[in-house]
Amino acid sequence: MPAELYLGLISGTSRDGVEAVLTRPEGPLGWEVIAHRRHPYPAAIAERLAEVIVAEQGRLQDLGQLDASVGEVFADAALALLRQAGLTPDAVRAIGSHGQTLYHAPAAAPAFSWQIGDPFRIAERTGIDTVALFRQRDMAAGGEGAPLACALHAACFAHPDISRAVVNIGGISNITWLRPGQPVSGYDCGPGNTLMDAWIRELTGQPFDADGAWAAAGKVRYGLLDTLRADPFLALDPPKTTGPEYFSLRWLEDRLATVGDIGRDVDVQATLTEFTASIIADAVLRERRPDEPCEVLVCGGGVHNLELMRRLRERLGDVPVAQTGSLGLPAEQVEAAAFAWLARQTLEHRAGNVPEVTGAAGPRILGCVIPGAAPQG
Numbered sequence: 338m339p340a341e342l343y344l345g346l347i348s349g350t351s352r353d354g355v356e357a358v359l360t361r362p363e364g365p366l367g368w369e370v371i372a373h374r375r376h377p378y379p380a381a382i383a384e385r386l387a388e389v390i391v392a393e394q395g396r397l398q399d400l401g402q403l404d405a406s407v408g409e410v411f412a413d414a415a416l417a418l419l420r421q422a423g424l425t426p427d428a429v430r431a432i433g434s435h436g437q438t439l440y441h442a443p444a445a446a447p448a449f450s451w452q453i454g455d456p457f458r459i460a461e462r463t464g465i466d467t468v469a470l471f472r473q474r475d476m477a478a479g480g481e482g483a484p485l486a487c488a489l490h491a492a493c494f495a496h497p498d499i500s501r502a503v504v505n506i507g508g509i510s511n512i513t514w515l516r517p518g519q520p521v522s523g524y525d526c527g528p529g530n531t532l533m534d535a536w537i538r539e540l541t542g543q544p545f546d547a548d549g550a551w552a553a554a555g556k557v558r559y560g561l562l563d564t565l566r567a568d569p570f571l572a573l574d575p576p577k578t579t580g581p582e583y584f585s586l587r588w589l590e591d592r593l594a595t596v597g598d599i600g601r602d603v604d605v606q607a608t609l610t611e612f613t614a615s616i617i618a619d620a621v622l623r624e625r626r627p628d629e630p631c632e633v634l635v636c637g638g639g640v641h642n643l644e645l646m647r648r649l650r651e652r653l654g655d656v657p658v659a660q661t662g663s664l665g666l667p668a669e670q671v672e673a674a675a676f677a678w679l680a681r682q683t684l685e686h687r688a689g690n691v692p693e694v695t696g697a698a699g700p701r702i703l704g705c706v707i708p709g710a711a712p713q714g
């Protein structure tokens with residue numbers, strides 16, 4: 338019997354380490370995770386990534402080496418996950434590796450999205466066919482190259498009677514609308530955790546606001562909130578995507594400088610948390626039809642920020658909010674599961690993008706396949 342497991346790997350825009358999942362096309366949702374592992378970056382690589390991505394510093398040689406080193410970490414993550422699950426590589430039909438985004442520039446001319454994490458090293462170390470570079474084909478076809486998890490959201494979470502908005506709160510937040518009998522739609526709402534992470538890191542050195550406890554101790558400053566909400570990205574029509582290269586600490590500092598009477602303190606964190614909740618709630622409420630049964634399914638690391646979730650629920654009023662985990666796909670595993678799912682699409686010569694979402698000229702087979710097997714003869 339051919340191997341029916343697919344291994345998904347991603348490190349998201351928060352650079353909080355590689356999420357690795359082993360999946361199979363079974364279970365109530367048609368796609369289930371049977372093992373999961375968070376594989377942190379070694380400190381030296383995490384520092385180099387921060388220099389390159391946040392400070393935009395890096396010589397060509399450094400970038401080349403970082404690509405190779407990140408590829409090794411991804412291979413380590415895949416092998417460690419297999420060991421954890423008590424499996425050998427021959428149980429896995431393919432790996433889908435998203436890599437680590439260095440820069441996402443869908444509005445540049447020409448547009449590009451740059452992921453590192455050399456997939457040849459993953460194929461070499463594991464011996465498993467490895468699918469990678471998922472975003473490039475969609476962009477070559479005129480798309481944003483993102484968000485790509487929408488296709489998995491549709492495959493797993495569409496309901497015959499209820500409209501569902503699937504919201505991923507990663508570094509950036511994105512929404513997928515699943516309406517009975519309607520085409521899938523979706524786009525990036527704007528920042529997810531990225532600004533909250535950047536501010537707490539700047540002030541306290543903590544990588545994120547655990548449980549949102551710090552934000553809960555501050556007061557929302559409405560003048561600043563209005564300034565943040567005036568950003569033109571938020572008013573753009575889809576297709577649209579963005580990244581932390583735009584919604585950065587610099588973006589925040591520029592706006593703080595225009596608002597008088599505000600300290601560099603916890604009130605900014607509270608305001609950023611409210612801002613993030615507000616843009617996600619807007620994305621839901623803008624398109625919610627009053628007559629339709631509707632629910633919101635949240636995933637991504639942001640579900641652990643209790644203050645963010647409290648503010649989101651408050652803004653959503655009577656729209657029920659649940660985590661994807663309640664349906665069987667835990668919040669922090671959805672993105673990695675999507676790239677495992679996309680690897681199968683590619684091997685089966687099926688489309689991975691949703692052109693209505695990305696704006697590409699049509700459905701496309703995403704990525705390239707690097708054979709894992711040794712040559713015959």
Ligand SMILES: Nc1ncnc2c1ncn2[C@@H]1O[C@H](COP(=O)(O)OP(=O)(O)OP(=O)(O)O)[C@@H](O)[C@H]1O
Pocket residue numbers: 348349350351352353505506507508509530534544545546547548549636637638639641642643669672
């Ligand atoms: N206990 C927690 N309390 C508050 N926030 C948390 C907690 N755990 C995780 N987070 C937030 O979740 C973030 C990581 O989320 P996730 O892994 O979904 O994002 P990502 O790696 O950037 O993915 P994406 O590619 O979707 O942007 C952290 O940076 C942090 O902000």
Ligand SMILES: [Mg+2]
Pocket residue numbers: 348349350351352353354356638
């Ligand atoms: Mg992550």
